[in-house]
Amino acid sequence: MFALADCNNFYASCHRLFEPQYNGVPVIVLSNNDGCVIARSNEAKACGIAMGAPFFKIRDEIKKHNIAVFSSHYTLYGDISARVMTNLARFTPEVEVYSIDECFLGLSGFENLKEYGKTIRETVINNTGIPISIGIAPTKVLAKVANKTSKKHNGVMVLETQQQISDALSEYPVEDLWGIGRQFAHKLIKDGVETAAQFRALPVDWVQTHMTIVGVRMWRELWGESCIPLKTILDPKKGMCTSRAFGKLTGDYHELKEATSNYAARLAGKLRREKLCTTVLSVKLLTNKFIADELQAYPSITIPLEHPVNNTVDLINTALWGLKKIYLRGYQYQKVEVNATGLIPESEVQLNIFSAFKGKKYDQVSRVLDQLNLHYGAGTLRMAGEGKNQKWSMKREFLRPHYTTNWNDIIKVK
Template sequence: MFAHVDINNCYVSCEVLFQPQLKGRVIVVLSNNDGCVIARSNEAKAIGIKMADAEFMVRKNLSEHNAVIFSSNYPLYADMSARLMNNLARYTYTLMVYSIDEAFMALGNIHSLNLEEHAATISREVMQNTGLSITIGIGPTFSLAKMANKAAKRQKRDYLVLDTEEKINAIVEDFPIEDVWGVGLAYFNKLLESGIKTAGDFRRCKADWVRQQMTVQGWRLHQELWGKPCNVIRDVAERSKGIESSQSFNTYQTTLEAIEEAVCMHAATVALKLRQQNSMALNITVYLRTNKHNVKHDQYYPSLTVKVPFAANSNHAFTRVCLQALRAIWQPGFNYLKTGVRATGIVPAGEVQCNLFTGYDHSREQRLASLIDELNVRYGRGTVRIAAEGYEKKWVMKQEYLSQQYTTKWQDIIVTK
């Protein structure tokens, strides 16, 4: 058995936790540069605010309902996520952090475990220890656990356990196929053309037809809906398909120098994430974006993927490669709105293939990266960084509604009297 756990309205919940007077209000959290809605309270959902709605398009609706607006406060959300994961780890022998607000827990080998009581205990004690409201879905496969979680939310329950064939059939039969984990827009349209509207309809399809129409991924989903596990809990490094850092500018950028600073900052962020999970990358992609919504401007969406000579995770190695890639795709005369760096070809740090015929000093790069990390942990992130990242960043993102970093900055800690 597996449990799927996620935080209800994650970003909104983190904000309300420290401002409880906002409970019951229409609340939204905006993306980078306050561009679009990425989290909503139940009250915001009720007035028709949708995920990814552009802020300027829903501004009037939010104003009419006296909405509370927050800019994304990622340090706060990441810290609260870590607290949740640390609490969840107490209740399982294997935990897989799937995203900032959700995780899978293995429960199958815990002797004499009453799943209903276990789920109730987790929900109650996580609320007590972190203040976060969570929903738990439990089932014999990842897909059924995820489905149980969604069903529990629709039934306004804290948890739902699918531990019998009767319970599974009751949920699967009428569950909308578009809400099944792993069914994207392309698969949804294809299934709809075949008259498949629910998970129950999909489950009744022949396995050979599913594999032919939806490849092996669709076949695995089909098997999981029948209670046959096809997914396993893996380490972060094993399951990572890519690590990315990107950010929109607060104003259009037209000079190469400003964008170079941003790319170097993203390169350092990606390198740090790789080191934190003890892995390295073989490929690095740098890309630029203009504003596709502004039809008055010329559009340009270049990207370049570079295969590095040796798997790397150091700031120096990433910065060199990313600057070369950026200068290769840069074209003057465009109004750039966004840039980013993506690392793919993730491998464990202990499995790096070196070369006898080059002078690349892998151990020196690792020692230098470790020293930078130690100094930044001791004195604050960004204390030591590559000079190419710049000092005064003119391209920092717009955050007009940013809340305090209650748990990660001394000056923002709440003071009681």
């Protein structure tokens, strides 16, 4: 048996933790650059605010319903997430942290699952203040179904018997299944398949033909055959990317250089934190696809590296070399992406005899950079090329303090 624990309206719940005056009122959280809605409290959902809605298009509704607005704050969410996961891990040795707000638990051999689920849920809520829901079923896909169903049943739902499973599936919209996205949902509904039960009743050959092996796995899981095992050990990452829209469009080469340097430096930092090196770096510029009458361009370059690196100096230099190659005058760019692929563990790097010495020096510089920034706060020390004024940096108009990750922002108890 598997349990899926899922934090309710996670980002919104994180903000409420430190500003409880927003309990019981509509709350939304915006994506980077305050672009779209990425989290909504139940009250905000009830106001009809759609997931993914562009912020500028719903300003009137926000005013009308007096909705509280927050810029996204991933350091806060990451920290709260870790607390939730630590609590969940106390209940079984088999844990898969599936995303920032979801966790699969292996519960094979456990009894009284309903009661156990309630205990897990109450413990997490008590210890972290984050509301969660728990779905328990024989497969991961069914646990997902149980989880979603649980939100209408006091937060814990067990699907164990054939009857319970088929009852749940017959009311479950096919587009809400884990593994059915927009494309497949559209195709299925057009063919009259509207519920999970109807999908399960399709011949497996049809599923194989139209939805490949991925669809078949999902179909089998709906019949109670577990095909997607619990991943208790994370696979090594295959790629890593820093990509962020600017606060404004720009065609200015100097600004693009600053942004590219900054993103490459962030990427280097992420690689070092995970003790990985990259062997291939790509850089891509993108214009804003939503502006129909603006000239569009997406120039990119993929650069194989002489030897695997994760130091800031080499990655910035390589990224800037790439930028120079792809830069086209006369376009207004919205975003630059810096992507690392062909990742290998730091410990497995083969040194190239010609560049070993230089690389070592830059590795030392990067290590000092990391130590200082860890101690004094991110961005304290950075490369001059990353710029000072950073006119391109993202918009976060509704940003709250770093309640749990910055000494100066910790709340005072009187």
